[in-house]
Each structure stands twice: as structure tokens, then as C-alpha cells.
Amino acid sequence: MRIATYNINGINGRLKVLLAWLEEAQPDVVCLQELKTDDHGFPRAALEKAGYGAVYKGQKANHGVAILAKGSAPLLTRKLLPGDPTDKQSRYIEAAVEGVLFACLYAPNGNPQPGPRFDYKLRWLARLIDHAQTFLTAGLPVALVGDFNVVPTDADIYSAQSSWKTDALLQPAARAAFAKLLAQGWVDALRTLHPQSPLYTFWDYKRNAWPRNAGLRIDHFLLSPTLAPRLREGHVETAQRGREGASDHAPAVLTLR
DNA sequence: ATGTCCTGGATACCAGGA
Numbered sequence: 001m002r003i004a005t006y007n008i009n010g011i012n013g014r015l016k017v018l019l020a021w022l023e024e025a026q027p028d029v030v031c032l033q034e035l036k037t038d039d040h041g042f043p044r045a046a047l048e049k050a051g052y053g054a055v056y057k058g059q060k061a062n063h064g065v066a067i068l069a070k071g072s073a074p075l076l077t078r079k080l081l082p083g084d085p086t087d088k089q090s091r092y093i094e095a096a097v098e099g100v101l102f103a104c105l106y107a108p109n110g111n112p113q114p115g116p117r118f119d120y121k122l123r124w125l126a127r128l129i130d131h132a133q134t135f136l137t138a139g140l141p142v143a144l145v146g147d148f149n150v151v152p153t154d155a156d157i158y159s160a161q162s163s164w165k166t167d168a169l170l171q172p173a174a175r176a177a178f179a180k181l182l183a184q185g186w187v188d189a190l191r192t193l194h195p196q197s198p199l200y201t202f203w204d205y206k207r208n209a210w211p212r213n214a215g216l217r218i219d220h221f222l223l224s225p226t227l228a229p230r231l232r233e234g235h236v237e238t239a240q241r242g243r244e245g246a247s248d249h250a251p252a253v254l255t256l257r
Numbered sequence: 258a259t260g261t262c263c264t265g266g267a268t269a270c271c272a273g274g275a
Contacts, residue, residue: 009275010263034275036264061264062274109275149275163258204275205261248262248275 001256003029005219007147007249010036015043017245022050028070029097031104031145035064059090065104069097083127105146110168118168125177136185141227148220150178156217186222189254193234201236202249221254230257
């Protein structure tokens, strides 16, 4: 079973790019972030034609998440991250495919920091930590997949002393939230497979980031202890970032037995 | 400090988010 995460940065503006990649990579499950469309505008028919069923929670202009499954419809379990009924942003969707539960997430960016946007990011991550614990307590095979908007360590960025130093993605409080998930028992799949590789998944459109490989690792797969033993292979589809009309994120793929 | 690209509201280009 091949599972993927892909921050598509506008699913309609980049539908051709997405369909070409699906055709080429043939993943079984895809967690998408930053749809930037409401549910009405989700390209359900085009994805069905490409062989993928979908569940999605869209939002006009910003955010929005979806889970695709090849040849089937994912079994939807939630569209809201518990813990704050007043939170209206579409950043979480959860569904089961072939006995594995996928939590597709798009954590808040949190800039500028400090400030209310960074506070929201930390509160959102705290809610994720609480919800993640319920999966572990239940012993379920779960993958937390998506754009966490956290650079976990200085090894996960081209230069920790760059202008990113004061960015919300690198702040100690954000990193502490990610570390707390690992301390719960979640396995950082890509880092476990490749302890020494950069594993960048994001290159800013600005600052000439892609040509000089000024990347950040912010898209992650966290596997529950019951699922982690099935981990076989994983990589970032780096070449996708260099395509015409690419998202600022590259997709990443894992193979599970 | 700057840079780029998406979306929406407009119906030209700008604001907001990232």
C-alpha cells in the first residue's frame, strides 16, 4: 500500500499537475492539503475519472483538505479536529482505507509570531496531541499525515540561521508540540527511514529557493506503533517541485506492507 | 527587506494567505 501527502496549493489551479502525478505515481491513498476551494468546487468528477474516490472538507480561498483512495471511497470518520467547536477553518479530515485510519491535516502556519495567529497554531497542535492520544490508547493502526507547518529540527532546513530563524515554523514552542507527538509513541516515518537525508518537502516560491535547494521539511507521516512495523520504503518526490506550474510543496510517498 | 503564486472580488489590479 502506497500512501502519499501532497500540499497542492490550489487543487483547481493545479489540477493538471495533480492528475499527471497520480497517473505517474499511482499512489493508493493521497492526503491533500490547501485545496483552496469550497466543497462545491472540488474536482470530484475529474478525480473519479482518474480512478480515485475522495472525501474532502473544502473552504473558499484558503485551507481545505481531502483524502483520495484508488478504486474506492475512503470511509469518512471525522471532518473536525475535536477540542474547539468555534474553529471554522478546514484543516482536518479523517477516513479509513483498507483497515488503516488516515488523519489528513493542515496545521496553521502561525505567522507572524508572536501574536494571535501563532497562539492559534499552538492551540491547534495541542488539540491534535490530545486527539492523537485517543488513537494510541485505542491501539489503532493510524497515520497522521500532512503539512504540520513545523520544521522539527535544524537538520530539517537548509540553514537554521537563515531568515527563517524567526519564522513560526521553527519556533521552539512549535517544535515542542511535534516532539510531544513523538514522545507519545508516533514514528516519524521519513526520518526513521533516512536518518541523514535532508528530506525537504517545501521550497518557497520566493528567494529563488528551489534552484538553490533552500528547502524545509514540513510535511510528515507519523505512524502509530501498531502501524509502524509495516513501514517499508519512503521518499520525497523531489522532481515534482521542478515541474512547470508546480506547487511550492513536493509530494512524499510511503510504502506500507 | 525582498521575493512568488494562489484565490476572490473585481472586471484592473490589489488584498490576504502562505
